[in-house]
Amino acid sequence: MSDGQGYGGAGGQGGGYGYGYGAPPPQNPYAQPVPQNPYAQPVAPPHPYAAPQPYAAPQPYAAQPPYPEAQFAPPSAQAAPLAQPAPPAPGAAFPGPAPRRGRLAVLLQFLLQWIYAPLWILGLVLLFAVLLLADYSGSGPSSDGWLKVNRTFLPPRRLRAELTGRPEDWERYLTPILRRRIEAAEAAHAAGGGEVQADLGREVSVGLAVRLYRGLGADGVVRLAERHGWQGSLSGTDAEQVRLVRRFPAPAGLNAPSPQDPPAAAGTPWGPQPTRPALLLPFVFLLQILYVPVYGLLTFWVSRPEPDYWERWGARWTVGPRAFRAEFTDSPAAWDRHIRRILARDTARKDGSNGPPTGPGGTRLRRIRVNRATYRGAGAHQALRIAAEQGWTLDPAYTPDPANSLRLCRHEQA
Structure with missing residues (x-):
């Protein structure tokens, strides 16, 4: 009985066991843990002192009370300041994948194209013949407009991409098309094409219709173009097309004679060139x-x-x-x-x-x-x-x- 009294209420009032194992005060973390105390939890919650972070503490910590009062805050309140917004993904400003087309409509287009495509081409040939016989002198329709029957033609790779809707299938279909467009645009720049900019550099552009990248999205097209040194342009880019641009710097120097220099010799690049025979x-x-x-x-x-x-x-x-x-x-x-x-x-x-x-x-x-x-x-x-x-x-x-x-x-x- 003496032992029981020593550990009971009488013992709790004695001097030897006042702050021992009898009646511990509520602030003692070893005898009666507080549920919010991180030392009483099986797994400590994220905390700057318990698990140091590799970056500086966010601003909300500066507005908190001193640590002795803040250490008993709920774990959710401690972890909230540590959450940082994710950085924007590259190309996030461009539209994502477009809605998929119905499989039945895609299959019907693939089957019927073998009928209407030859008829379309025959109609264009007849129209061109009529224009020639009528001595038409106006500007004809653009060859990149309704004359291109391939705008409605479904090749096998695109058919597979339309049916599956997987981004990897769309990327496999778009990659060779994008490479050819980029090579043609860069060849056009080498031949003197492109828009002259304020710094005397020239900008060439490539436009792609949504039918070529429907399941990949404009942001996916931009990522593919960046591998070739091109960037996406927000101007002219909407849900139906994407515009890619590349700027070339101005020539470093003009290797050319001055108008005041003596005349260039014949046969040189800047001199007179051989003319064709007069009889020819x-x-x-x-x-x-x-x-x-x-x-x-x-x-x-x-x-x-x-x-x-x-x-x-x-x-x-x-x-x-x-x-x-x-x-x-x-x-x-x-x-x-x-x-x-x-x-x-x-x-x-x-x-x-x-x-x-x-x-x-x-x-x-x-x-x-x-x-x-x-x-x-x-x-x-x-x-x-x-x-x-x-x-x-x-x-x-x-x-x-x-x-x-x-x-x-x-x-x-x-």
């Missing part, structure tokens, strides 16, 4: 009446990666009425007159397609292009000298290519 020119002039329309018909259906393909090869295999006399006589005075006539024609042309926004002083930078056929017998340097008399200089946004054409610019009043 009449036959070239007559034969081009036949093969130029054939060439135009072929290029109407087949898109070349070089946007200046005709400018490059037309100067070699054709001769215009204005250049006929200059090349037939091969007279320096005739070539100079021909160059001035072409410069006057291009200067008077108010198409506005090459004019950037108005610059300081109410001027804008006008850009023109002079083809090789204009200065073949005189040389690119002589054409540059004549153009400099009218205020034209080499365009610093393009690498000089005297063997094919000259790109000139000058400031004009808007």
Whole structure:
């Protein structure tokens, strides 16, 4: 009984067991644990002191009371300040995958395309023949518009992607298409294409319709394009298409002679080039009446990666009425007159397609292009000298290519 009294209420009032195993105070964590005390839990909750974090404590800790009072807060209140928002995923600003199409509609389109595709092509051939017989001189429909029957044609890879809806199948279908589009756009830049920017760099772009990446999403297309050095552009990108761009810097330096330099020697890139024999020119002039329309018909259906393909090869295999006399006589005075006539024609042309926004002083930078056929017998340097008399200089946004054409610019009043 003495032992029981020693550990009971009488013992709890004695001096020897006042704060021992008799009646412990509520603050003692060893005799009567508080449920919120982390030391009484089997697994300690996340806490800066119990499990140090690799980053600095968030701001909410600074507003908390001192630690002796905060250590008994509920575990949820301790873990809340540690949660950090996840960083935005790359391409999160672009739309995700589009809604899947019905499998029945996809199968019907795949089966019926073998019937309506040949009829479509036959109708286009008949329409083209009618336009030729009617001597139609207006601008025809774009070859990248309703003339492209492949817009509604389902290849086997796309059929599988439409039926499964898996992103990996869509990526397998889109990857070769995206690579071809990018290669064509970069070839167009190498040939002088692209929009000139304020820093004289040029930007090329590629557009993809949603039918090509429906199950992958625009954000997935952007991730694929980034492997090739391209980025997605929010301008022009919506739920039905995605626009990819790449900016190329301006040429570091223009390796070209000055208009004040001595004339370039014949046979050099900037000097006069050999002209065709005078007896051959009449036959070239007559034969081009036949093969130029054939060439135009072929290029109407087949898109070349070089946007200046005709400018490059037309100067070699054709001769215009204005250049006929200059090349037939091969007279320096005739070539100079021909160059001035072409410069006057291009200067008077108010198409506005090459004019950037108005610059300081109410001027804008006008850009023109002079083809090789204009200065073949005189040389690119002589054409540059004549153009400099009218205020034209080499365009610093393009690498000089005297063997094919000259790109000139000058400031004009808007």
